[in-house]
Amino acid sequence: MTSHQNTQTMKPATAAKKLGVYLEATPAEFREGVVSRSELSALQADPPQWLQDLRRNGPHPRPVVAAKLGVSIAGLARGGVTEALTTEQIEELKQESPEWLQRERATQAEVRKETVRIKEMHAEKAAKAAQKDDKT
Template structure:
């Protein structure tokens, strides 16, 4: 018997998320169809012009906006940024650097420091357990 392998497909929203683009800004044929794993791989390996343009100028989904601004998605929401932003809008926010952005960046830096501290602590505990383990 031979096994028949079906093509794995995903909804356009899932594919857009994996590609890091805002679904509403993608072409209609992308939004209205399904995307196979092979198509997704092709988009990643050799992006069409519309995908390159979206990645370059946006509008960008909130996770991308948050990363470009150096804040969390929650930080965006706390400060009323709930819509996709273009690269130009993101750059303008960076230039203006409003108080909320400075505050959220500081919060994000603290979160990263705490995560690094906890990771180091876990690693040290694991090493101590390994050293304390009897050798045979």
């Protein structure tokens, strides 16, 4: 009996998400086909010019825009940003620093602080539990 190994493929949308690019800005041949895991690995290891350009200039998908602005995806929506933005547009927003962006950045900073606090609390509890187990 011979075993056949199927090549795993993914939809272009999934591949674009893994590559961190906006699907609608990719070349037509990328959007219209399927992407194998080996093709994805090759794109990640040695990105073609179109991928380098997209990563550098955009338009960028919402997760990338949110990260570049230092806010959450929900914060983008609350700020009225629903479209993909180019690097230039993101820089303009940073320069303008509208009130919603300042507010969302402050919210994100608080969320990060709380996440660190909870992580430290769990680590402390785990250390105490391990210490207690060592004594018994």
